[in-house]
Amino acid sequence: GESHSLPLHKSFANLSEDGNFHISESEKKEPTISITVVGASGDLAKKKIFPALFALFYEDWLPQHFTIFGYARSKLTDEELRNMISQTLTCRIDKRENCSDKMDQFLQRCFFHSGLYNSEDNFSELDQKLKEKEVGRVSNRLFYLSIPPNIFVDAVRCASRCASSPAGWTRVIVEKPFGRDSESSGELTRCLKQYLTEDQIFRIDHYLGKELVENLSVLRFSNLVFEPLWSRQYIRNVQLIFSEDFGTEGRGGYFDNYGIIRDIMQNHLLQILALFAMETPVSLDGEDIRNEKVKVLRSMRVLQCDDVITGQYKGHKKGDRVYPAYTDDPTVPKDSLTATFAAAALFIDNARWDGVPFLMKAGKALHTRRAEIRVQFRHVPGNLYKKNFGCDLDQATNELVIRVQPDEAIYLKVNNKVPGLGMRLDRSNLNLLYSARYPREIPDAYERLLLDAIAGERRLFIRSDELDAAWSIFTPVLKELEGKKIAPELYPYGSRGPVGAHYLAAKHNVRWG
Numbered sequence: 001g002e003s004h005s006l007p008l009h010k011s012f013a014n015l016s017e018d019g020n021f022h023i024s025e026s027e028k029k030e031p032t033i034s035i036t037v038v039g040a041s042g043d044l045a046k047k048k049i050f051p052a053l054f055a056l057f058y059e060d061w062l063p064q065h066f067t068i069f070g071y072a073r074s075k076l077t078d079e080e081l082r083n084m085i086s087q088t089l090t091c092r093i094d095k096r097e098n099c100s101d102k103m104d105q106f107l108q109r110c111f112f113h114s115g116l117y118n119s120e121d122n123f124s125e126l127d128q129k130l131k132e133k134e135v136g137r138v139s140n141r142l143f144y145l146s147i148p149p150n151i152f153v154d155a156v157r158c159a160s161r162c163a164s165s166p167a168g169w170t171r172v173i174v175e176k177p178f179g180r181d182s183e184s185s186g187e188l189t190r191c192l193k194q195y196l197t198e199d200q201i202f203r204i205d206h207y208l209g210k211e212l213v214e215n216l217s218v219l220r221f222s223n224l225v226f227e228p229l230w231s232r233q234y235i236r237n238v239q240l241i242f243s244e245d246f247g248t249e250g251r252g253g254y255f256d257n258y259g260i261i262r263d264i265m266q267n268h269l270l271q272i273l274a275l276f277a278m279e280t281p282v283s284l285d286g287e288d289i290r291n292e293k294v295k296v297l298r299s300m301r302v303l304q305c306d307d308v309i310t311g312q313y314k315g316h317k318k319g320d321r322v323y324p325a326y327t328d329d330p331t332v333p334k335d336s337l338t339a340t341f342a343a344a345a346l347f348i349d350n351a352r353w354d355g356v357p358f359l360m361k362a363g364k365a366l367h368t369r370r371a372e373i374r375v376q377f378r379h380v381p382g383n384l385y386k387k388n389f390g391c392d393l394d395q396a397t398n399e400l401v402i403r404v405q406p407d408e409a410i411y412l413k414v415n416n417k418v419p420g421l422g423m424r425l426d427r428s429n430l431n432l433l434y435s436a437r438y439p440r441e442i443p444d445a446y447e448r449l450l451l452d453a454i455a456g457e458r459r460l461f462i463r464s465d466e467l468d469a470a471w472s473i474f475t476p477v478l479k480e481l482e483g484k485k486i487a488p489e490l491y492p493y494g495s496r497g498p499v500g501a502h503y504l505a506a507k508h509n510v511r512w513g
């Protein structure tokens, strides 16, 4: 059951090579943690989870006693797992002297067990192996489900019945997709709750682990200059933009069943929106923050079909390069209507945000990779300097941009006098560029999230009522688009996306930033 949070030891003075040695009774009192990556042979495990665990180890953030297990059907030996994951480990600051020592120490703590995701016997074998490594200490167990969604529930059933911690806590990190609409998401929640309490379920939205998303609340609630402006009174519109300059290469099979609205908007962008727009929480406690997020999500208007436009990328040739169409992917049906781009206008029907359009735009295979929040402010009433602008006043309003990635930055567009004898105004940036101000590399989102799950900090994980509220906003429109087989507007790979996005914005008096 759920008990205490694990203290994070930052000392490795007594680092043990592996768990197979005798320890004294007093040492047994020190807890240990076993982290099992279920689906360890997969893409996400290799790309994100093992590297994040190593980065935490490297920076001395992991508890002193820990063991990592990979679990999958693939038949790997411990050594083969170590070889596989060592290919993607990097030291945060390259070429530090102790980097390869640290890697070796880390890899010695990694083991593998091969088994089926629906076999209680195989999970009982895992349990035995975990016990061996835990050498009689109180053990806490964290399972990271990095597997396709159709086997989530089987794996949770087996893990909870056969490999739960006997005396410490057991927690399960679940990766999206959490269903594909309100019904299937509700069903998944019900099934998971047959085996786990809500407290044990850590639903990941890795955007919540990104540095600038984490900073949103700091920016709002600890600076006097922003919060008073944070409402319909001063904000004209808010834009949440996600774009990638590559297609669904390699993940077409997964993607075709979901589409961009479920892949990015319903989770990543909506989570950012909730943090942006929520009221001040009672405290920084995870439940207080999640309460506010649920409230603002529940105040949102259900998205209407005429407030959404969708697109799909098509192939083309530029010079020697051939850019594939979405439907060129052999795992995607030739006649697929799945959206790889969407734009939507959302509204929050509460006192603070009444009438302010929140525009979302998300797309794959566009001209650039970026994720940002753009806040466009209203006109200065009766602006004295109307005449002195080189552009129309509409383009001279203040804009706050929070660039989540790449080149993390926060900048505010202000009007400024061009130095010289005349009186000409232009727009300049007050610019907080992270790379200039904070030279230290920013940790990957998965590092923060894993650390929080280990510490039992739930602030950055999605609670089930939050998930329900999020699906309620998008489910009707998804059903309508799919039911009516609405064809997405085609846009060339590498372009700025379909023009429909501009019409949608114009309908709400918005110009994309």
Ligand code: NDP
Binding pocket: 039, 040, 041, 042, 043, 044, 045, 072, 073, 074, 117, 145, 146, 147, 148, 149, 151, 175, 176, 177, 254
């Ligand atoms: P993979 O498709 O790579 O699957 C992970 C592992 O699960 C595989 O190595 C395989 O292991 C096992 N597996 C795959 N298909 C099946 C199947 N049909 N039946 C049983 N086992 C299967 O997934 P990813 O690593 O890409 O993703 C894992 C989870 O994370 C998914 O829920 C995904 O939606 C989510 N996610 C992934 C992201 C990414 O960038 N990859 C980003 C965000 C979320 P074996 O055959 O050895 O058992």
Ligand code: BG6
Binding pocket: 206, 244, 263, 371
């Ligand atoms: C995932 C989506 O959740 O986020 C992917 O499934 C997308 O389609 C990815 O590429 C983007 O994450 P990041 O951290 O690279 O911006």
